[in-house]
Amino acid sequence: MILAIIATAVGVGLGALVGVLAAYRRGWLDELLMRAGDVALAFPQIVLALLFLSIIGPELWLLVLMVGFGHLPRVARVVRGAALSVVERDFVKAAESVGIPRWRIMIGEIVPNISSTLAVEFGLRLTYSIGLVAGLSFLGLGMQPPAADWGLMINENRIALTISPWSVALPVIAIALLTVGTNLVTDGLAKASIGSDKGVTV
Incomplete structure (x- = not known):
């Protein structure tokens, strides 16, 4: 369970960074990041994990990285879609007009307004991580x-x-109950964060 949480945090964190960056910068960087994600999505997540783990060995740090990086392109695509509408809002334009650095705008203005999307993605990817870590074990x-x-x-x-x-x-029942419970908790957090998202945009 701990490995699954760490791997999910790595994947969602990096995926959110890539997705927000692609949505905010647009242009060639957006195309480059999304096409690289398409290439990564062409390879099944478990196949890549099996490949590297069989070559290097069953190292826990490698297990976390492989599971986490497997989530990255999927999370990036979802986050980019959610962030595209936020980037065009007036409060982002206002922050740009007063000279706030771009990285602060992404962290302070865009990310809080997609927190519900991130919560749902974290819960969904965590269920995949639990099953994948158990399968590899x-x-x-x-x-x-x-x-x-x-x-x-x-x-x-x-x-x-x-x-x-x-x-x-x-053990199979325990895995099933944990994944269902995880989804229920994250769905509740996502619904609760919708109100806070609305509050940020006012």
């Missing part, structure tokens, strides 16, 4: 014994599936 490329991990539990107990199905079913 099941394949022996994630968490290693004696660490406690649901993917490892499923792998270790699958031989006795016909004799003791609950030893496999319980």
